[in-house]
Amino acid sequence: MSKANAESFLGSVNRNFDKAATYTELPKGILEQIKVCNAVYEMKFPVRIGDEIQVIHAFRAQHSHHRLPTKGGIRYNEHVDKEEVEALAALMTYKCAIVDVPFGGAKGGVKINPKLYSEYQLERITRRYTTELIRKNFIGPGIDVPAPDYGTGSREMAWIYDTYLSFRGGDIDAAGCVTGKPINQNGIRGRTEATGRGVYYGLRELCDTAEAMKRVGLPLGIAGKTVVIQGLGNVGSYTGSIMQLEGKARIIAVSEYEGAIYREEGIDFEELLRYRASNKGSIIGFPGTTALSSREAALELECDILVPAALENQITEENAPRVKAKIIGEAANGPVTSGAEEILLKKGVLIVPDMYLNAGGVTVSYFEWLKNLSHMRFGRMEKRFDSNTYSNFVGLIEKLTQQSIGEREREFLTRGADEIDLVRSGLEETMVTSFQQIWETFRQNPKIDGLRSAAFVTALDKISNDYANLGIFP
Ligand code: GLU
Numbered sequence: 001m002s003k004a005n006a007e008s009f010l011g012s013v014n015r016n017f018d019k020a021a022t023y024t025e026l027p028k029g030i031l032e033q034i035k036v037c038n039a040v041y042e043m044k045f046p047v048r049i050g051d052e053i054q055v056i057h058a059f060r061a062q063h064s065h066h067r068l069p070t071k072g073g074i075r076y077n078e079h080v081d082k083e084e085v086e087a088l089a090a091l092m093t094y095k096c097a098i099v100d101v102p103f104g105g106a107k108g109g110v111k112i113n114p115k116l117y118s119e120y121q122l123e124r125i126t127r128r129y130t131t132e133l134i135r136k137n138f139i140g141p142g143i144d145v146p147a148p149d150y151g152t153g154s155r156e157m158a159w160i161y162d163t164y165l166s167f168r169g170g171d172i173d174a175a176g177c178v179t180g181k182p183i184n185q186n187g188i189r190g191r192t193e194a195t196g197r198g199v200y201y202g203l204r205e206l207c208d209t210a211e212a213m214k215r216v217g218l219p220l221g222i223a224g225k226t227v228v229i230q231g232l233g234n235v236g237s238y239t240g241s242i243m244q245l246e247g248k249a250r251i252i253a254v255s256e257y258e259g260a261i262y263r264e265e266g267i268d269f270e271e272l273l274r275y276r277a278s279n280k281g282s283i284i285g286f287p288g289t290t291a292l293s294s295r296e297a298a299l300e301l302e303c304d305i306l307v308p309a310a311l312e313n314q315i316t317e318e319n320a321p322r323v324k325a326k327i328i329g330e331a332a333n334g335p336v337t338s339g340a341e342e343i344l345l346k347k348g349v350l351i352v353p354d355m356y357l358n359a360g361g362v363t364v365s366y367f368e369w370l371k372n373l374s375h376m377r378f379g380r381m382e383k384r385f386d387s388n389t390y391s392n393f394v395g396l397i398e399k400l401t402q403q404s405i406g407e408r409e410r411e412f413l414t415r416g417a418d419e420i421d422l423v424r425s426g427l428e429e430t431m432v433t434s435f436q437q438i439w440e441t442f443r444q445n446p447k448i449d450g451l452r453s454a455a456f457v458t459a460l461d462k463i464s465n466d467y468a469n470l471g472i473f474p
Helices: 003-021 028-035 082-098 119-135 154-168 194-207 210-216 234-245 269-278 296-300 338-346 360-374 383-401 407-413 419-444 451-469
Strands: 039-049 052-062 070-076 104-110 144-148 226-230 250-256 259-262 305-308 327-329 350-352
Touching (some): 028 451, 039 119, 052 119, 070 154, 144 154, 194 305, 194 327, 194 350, 194 360, 210 350, 226 234, 234 250, 234 305, 350 451, 360 419, 419 451
Parallel strands (some): 070 104, 226 305
Antiparallel strands (some): 039 052
16 A cells, blocks of 8 residues: 555544444544554664665554553565555554454554564564563553454464563463464463454344344345455454354455456355365456456455455445445455545445454454463353253253153253354354444434444544543543
8 A cells, every 4th residue: 555545544534433422422632642653662673684685664552551451463565665554553443443342442553564574573573672661561462453354364473472572471461462363372262263254244133123124224134145255364364254154145246466356146255265265366267257357356245244344445435336236344454434424324234343343353353462461262160060960950851751862962952162262252243242332322313423433422522521530531
């Protein structure tokens, strides 16, 4: 993204904020304090790459200290700049408030194209970046807790954790300094799929809301809905798989860096992911599909749900008039600009905003952080106890009915919850509850123009309450 675009991303987030602020009665000063970015650390450090020394440019923005630690991913992308990181950090604050995750928002960025570096070089960059954060007290389980974002994953999180440990080995809660770690290094089951799974729960909830479906003239339920997905990174690939396997939605088009493909009857999404891996990273030529003229063309297809799951500023004032989707599910951060949103809202499109819809990642990060601080896996205490209780029930029913239950049913009915079951259940509960809160705000206030403003109002309400509790605001 060019600098001009990145600036307009921050501008877009702030314009959305200002619009939503008019629906609240909060004093100007408190709104200003919620809106501003509290602290940004911009750094330049040398790393040896091959025979030369390269100066790496990186950032960490902590948008809001009203709750600590601050929380948010670290992005590796050549277009990263200060405004982009600030915009993303602000979204994290609103996101955490909406899903009741008790953190302030933050975001980090390293201005590199990770594809141009070897694994060893990426490790050196990541470790040096972490050292810079430690030096300035910008990381720690009670200070600021990074996580994966675009261009990073559990591998980078493991390097961050290990670097932190080498400086703060005596900190018994050190594992809580970063989330999205590998499972065997104090990570949690279900974190990798969390954002995509959350997107699915959020869209399923919307499709199960009669009034919402009436507004867009679609039948109830996610099953059979036609879906277009932009981006096959972590978020897009889990969203597509889960929407198809669990939601029975029909994915008619997929767009990626190399182009876009279409199939009216639906694309076998899991098969497509395997094909791409074996086809030098390209979806083009996947059997049964036709290639579209450009990757952008997918965004303009007739469909029920369009899911942009790549980067910000994808739907702009330029292409918004040609978008034909009835629902846009923002799996990425900031894919629809504020100007585009105005056009889409006039057309009656329901936009499910990023700050709610992709909050599954930070929600499960919160569970991972809790696991790290409690030093115990979820389910360890109650799994056997629950299982024994269910067994006793089944035994009693068998005795009373004089009938015995089959082995498979017994297994199903008497199972105690594992970590993954609890994580998914907590995530589902979070996404469903938060959707209901946003929908109620939207429904009860006819002046509110869309779900993004409703989500903002919900967030502003919760954050201003926190300030009140801190005694800053009566
Ligand atoms: N990078 C993710 C996001 O934008 C996850 C952040 C986290 O888990 O802290 O929401």
